[in-house]
Amino acid sequence: MGVEVLTGFLYSLVVYNIPLLYGTVGEIFNEKTGSLNLGVEGTMAVGSLFGYLVGCWCNSLLLGILAAMVFAGLCGLLFAFFTVTLQANQNVTGLTITTLGLGIYYFVGHGVNKNLGWPSMQAAANVAAGWKAQPIPLLSDIPIIGKAFFSHNIFVYLGVLIAVLSWWYMKYTKAGLRMRAVGENPAAADSCGVNINRYKYAHILLGSAIMGIGGYYMALNISGEYLASTGWINGYGWIAVALVIFAKWNPARALLGTFVFGIFKTLEVYNDSIVAAFPKAFGWLNAIPLKVYTALPFIITAVVLFAGSVRKKSKSNQPAAVGVNYYREDR
Amino acid sequence: MKRYHIVKRDLLTPGRRIVFYLLAIAAALLLGALLLMMTGVNPLSYYFKMLTIGTVTDSGELSRLAYKQVENLIKVFVPLVLTSVALSVAFKMKFWNIGGEGQFLVGAVAAAFIPLKFGVIGNQALTLLLMAAAAMAAAAVWGGIVALLKVRFGTNETLMTLMFNYIALYFVALLGEEKAGWNVFLDPESQRPLFRSVWDFVTMPAITIGKFSLSWSLLFVLVLCILVYFYLKKTKHGYEISVVGDSIGTAKYAGMKVGRIIVRTMLLSSALIGLAGFFKLTSAGPLSTSLTDSVGWTGIVVAWLAKLDTVGIVITSLLISILRFGCSQASVTFGAVDSRFADLLQGVILFAVLAADFVIRFKIVKKEEA
Known part of the structure; x- marks a missing residue:
């Protein structure tokens, strides 16, 4: 019994928390170019809804992913247009993307539900089939770990791939280096001939599109049932904003952070069965109120944020120009 | 080219x-x-329904419950306007207090604690006064910590207040789930954990005009708005806030104690938001995680729309309250x-x-x- 619970716990840890990875990597792309985009929650909501609807109506998983990326990307475009071109305040713009995005989610979702009828995921055979787990040969045969880490749907593998590729891109490519320069010191990058606006637009759009896939994931993960009260994203976007800090703006660390934060999210559900399976080792878990798990990611992030600011600025990894708009003539 | x-x-x-x-x-x-x-x-009839906030019936007559709708609108307006004005005080200093949600909840929890733990202290008025003081003190601490960290270590206040929002939110959620001897916030009568209303002990007094009862909270809040207006426009403190907002360098050069100004202003901003939590608690019933009705977020939008101008904020808050409350009323007719x-x-x-x-x-x- 213990082995089954452990496997189930690890499996859920991966399957429920990969959307955090998408949201976090997307936000890292934003913040690395100096844009604190607080619209993650709304961007993911828009991506989730349109991805799901288009995917089901066209009966195509690929079109669903594309739609999620395009519509979330439009949220990014809105953010970029207002903060980069129109020089509007980033905090206000980002928060409004969240408000607007959630408004769109409920307005369109409710409207489709009432007027057209909600499309079911099972009816869209290709989407349902595409969501099925695709065990990796050989690796998935390893006891416990095989089931927990190598028997997932393609979105899990895709998310990990995106995180690793993003890490490589930011660390080792010329474009990645320039992108980081834009986030650290846009004036200096500008004087070296880097097109600041183009870099900002490109990475905000790319980051938002990645968030959109995360949203689509969340929709499919609950079988596309429309949630009229809490919504599909239900705070994951905000955890992603926190996770960026925990991950120190590094997509590879985001992978690790996703699982650390994920442990708490998963414990909310698995607390009782873990205690039942391992009463000796984990009996003390029962003394912890479940909501402590929900709060822990934010408490940990607050501590990390605090510790980062106490240490020397150069060690905290936060892009120096994050949150600051760049207006060339103000130099 | x-x-x-x-x-x-x-x-x-x-x-x-x-x-x-x-x-x-x-x-x-x-x-x-x-x-x-x-x-x-039909957008015209929707907008009509929205702007009249349900005071007009479908047949075009004044609803018999119109007074009730105005009372409800005031319940939406009071916390929003106070929160928006409070946020604008911090924003004027370019201090990004996006922690309105958390400060609001912390204030409400502290206010609820007084009657739920000690019952009525002295009389109703004194109890309400103590509740308001507790709300302001607790919220000021919650916001003040962030300001202190910002001044002392340069901790990013946008992200920190954001984290504090969620810590406060899940703290309230925790209070709503844990039935225990220490948890005075739950209804002792109920088997299931259920927040106890402070109405068991206190009610906010109101002036009755016919059927309509005008809550004192509206009058208090409007007076506070006027006070904040003069504080920002006419006092030395207000001037210091705007100088720090323009340029910290200039403020330092002029011999201002920037750190102290930032902490002081943030204490004021968050205390007022805590007070908004107190007003909401006494007007809209028991504690809950959705008690804020998103005023911490909406307040940012309102303050920004009004260009941080106090008079503008009062007007904008009223319009946004009509928009939000009106839409909830219109959704009854337009399914x-x-x-x-x-x-x-x-x-x-x-x-x-x-x-x-x-x-x-x-x-x-x-x-x-x-």
Whole structure:
């Protein structure tokens, strides 16, 4: 019994928390170019809804992913247009993307539900089939770990791939280096001939599109049932904003952070069965109120944020120009 | 080759600026109307329902419960206006207090603690006074910590207040789930964990005019707005806030104690938000995680729409309250439209106004280049 619970716990840890990875990597792309985009929650909501609807109506998983990326990307475009071109305040713009995005989610979702009828995921055979787990040969045969880490749907593998590729891109490519320069010191990058606006637009759009896939994931993960009260994203976007800090703006660390934060999210559900399976080792878990798990990611992030600011600025990894708009003539 | 350049332009006259903003709002409402038409709803009748906040019945007569609707609108307006004004105090200093939600909840929890733990202390008025004081003190601590960290270590206040929001939110959620001897916030009568209403002990007094009862909280809040207006415009503190907001360097050079000003202002900002939590708690019933009704977020939008001007904030808060409460009323009649259409509309309006801001601040010139 213990082995089954452990496997189930690890499996859920991966399957429920990969959307955090998408949201976090997307936000890292934003913040690395100096844009604190607080619209993650709304961007993911828009991506989730349109991805799901288009995917089901066209009966195509690929079109669903594309739609999620395009519509979330439009949220990014809105953010970029207002903060980069129109020089509007980033905090206000980002928060409004969240408000607007959630408004769109409920307005369109409710409207489709009432007027057209909600499309079911099972009816869209290709989407349902595409969501099925695709065990990796050989690796998935390893006891416990095989089931927990190598028997997932393609979105899990895709998310990990995106995180690793993003890490490589930011660390080792010329474009990645320039992108980081834009986030650290846009004036200096500008004087070296880097097109600041183009870099900002490109990475905000790319980051938002990645968030959109995360949203689509969340929709499919609950079988596309429309949630009229809490919504599909239900705070994951905000955890992603926190996770960026925990991950120190590094997509590879985001992978690790996703699982650390994920442990708490998963414990909310698995607390009782873990205690039942391992009463000796984990009996003390029962003394912890479940909501402590929900709060822990934010408490940990607050501590990390605090510790980062106490240490020397150069060690905290936060892009120096994050949150600051760049207006060339103000130099 | 011709290239377009964005250049700052001279200040427009107030009249022309207002025209731009009105055009922006009209454009936003027009877009909303198009969306409503797509769901098969007549936008004119929807907007009519929204703007009259359910005081007019479907047959076009004044509803017999119209007074009730105005009372409910006031319940929405009071916390929003106080939160928005409080946020604007911090924003004037370019201190990004996006922790309104958390400070609001912490204030409400502290206010609820007084009667739920000690019962009525002395009389109703004294109890209410102590509740208000507790709310302000607790919220001030919650916001003050962030200001202190910012001043002492340069900790990013935007992200820190954001984290504090969620810590406060899940603390309230925890209080709502844990039945225990120490947890005075739950109803002892109920088997299931259920928040106990402070109405068991205290009620906010009201002036009754016929059937209509005008809550004292509205009067208090309006007086507070006037006080904040004078604080920002006429006092030394207010001047210091605007200098720090313009340039910390200038403030330091002028011999101002910047750290102290930041902490002091943030204490004030968060204490007022805590007070808003107290007013909401005493007017809208028991504690809950949704007690804030998103005023911490909406307040940021309101403060920004009103350009941090206190009088503007009062007017904008009223309009946004009508929009939000009106949409919830309209959704009763128009089943096809979710009540959170208000969020969508609010977002579109803000973007339209931000675009108008740009047109007002900058102009685009075409330049010939070799």
